[in-house]
Amino acid sequence: MFMYLPCEIYKILKNLTCVESLYSLKKVLELELLETVRRELINGYSKKRHPFRYFTLATVNNGKPRQRTVVLRKLLPDFSVLIYTDQRSQKINDISKNPKVSALFYHPKKLLQLRIDATAEIITDSVQLNNYWQNIPENSRKDYITVKAPGSDISHPDHVDYDSETNYFTAIRLIPNTIEYLQLQRPNHLRIRFENNGNAWHSQFLVP
Numbered sequence: 001m002f003m004y005l006p007c008e009i010y011k012i013l014k015n016l017t018c019v020e021s022l023y024s025l026k027k028v029l030e031l032e033l034l035e036t037v038r039r040e041l042i043n044g045y046s047k048k049r050h051p052f053r054y055f056t057l058a059t060v061n062n063g064k065p066r067q068r069t070v071v072l073r074k075l076l077p078d079f080s081v082l083i084y085t086d087q088r089s090q091k092i093n094d095i096s097k098n099p100k101v102s103a104l105f106y107h108p109k110k111l112l113q114l115r116i117d118a119t120a121e122i123i124t125d126s127v128q129l130n131n132y133w134q135n136i137p138e139n140s141r142k143d144y145i146t147v148k149a150p151g152s153d154i155s156h157p158d159h160v161d162y163d164s165e166t167n168y169f170t171a172i173r174l175i176p177n178t179i180e181y182l183q184l185q186r187p188n189h190l191r192i193r194f195e196n197n198g199n200a201w202h203s204q205f206l207v208p
């Protein structure tokens with residue numbers, strides 16, 4: 001296991017006494033798992049065909065859950081996840097009333113599931129939004145420029161009008177409160193919860 005540890009963690013471990021090491025081994029594993037979370041989420045948007053590129057985002061509206069697939073656009077240093085959407089979409093409406101959301105990622109080859117319970121923040125900073133907008137390829141911009149709002153009735157799939165002069169693009173930052181990591185493996189499955197208390201991540205192994 002130690003071969004794969006980041007140098008800093010390995011150095012810390014090397015300097016510890018035996019008694020401390022037992023405790024530290026657990027800590028090191030926890031840190032290593034949190035780093036795995038970070039790496040997999042970064043791979044999700046930076047590596048082609050990584051299964052975390054698409055994930056399920058659940059919101060709540062009047063006590064009713066609603067899920068949809070979205071694209072993972074970026075991971076920020078505090079583990080916040082960035083997504084893009086249309087300002088007129090139902091999820092914006094849901095989040096405006098209740099910012100508590102849940103995001104589910106699944107890696108079928110690794111049998112790895114991440115569940116992130118987060119507080120969603122709709123980004124309103126026009127400079128930031130414009131920055132994201134400029135990096136969206138021209139042919140993908142049409143997702144945000146329909147004349148009618150997403151979810152409106154139409155008589156035929158081809159009957160969608162676009163107005164390139166007006167876009168409804170926005171971005172949402174999902175600020176994690178807890179991250180739950182579950183990996184099915186032999187001999188023991190591995191489940192751990194990371195909780196953000198504002199300054200640091202606290203971890204707790206759980207019965208899978």
Ligand SMILES: Cc1cc2nc3c(=O)[nH]c(=O)nc-3n(C[C@H](O)[C@H](O)[C@H](O)COP(=O)(O)O)c2cc1C
Pocket residue numbers: 054066067068069070071072083084085086089090091092150151
């Ligand atoms: C593969 C895939 C990727 C999608 N990515 C996004 C996305 O990044 N942002 C988005 O708003 N909708 C995305 N959608 C559409 C949503 O799943 C959903 O249908 C839409 O956002 C409307 O959801 P709402 O009415 O609950 O807001 C995607 C759908 C699929 C199938």
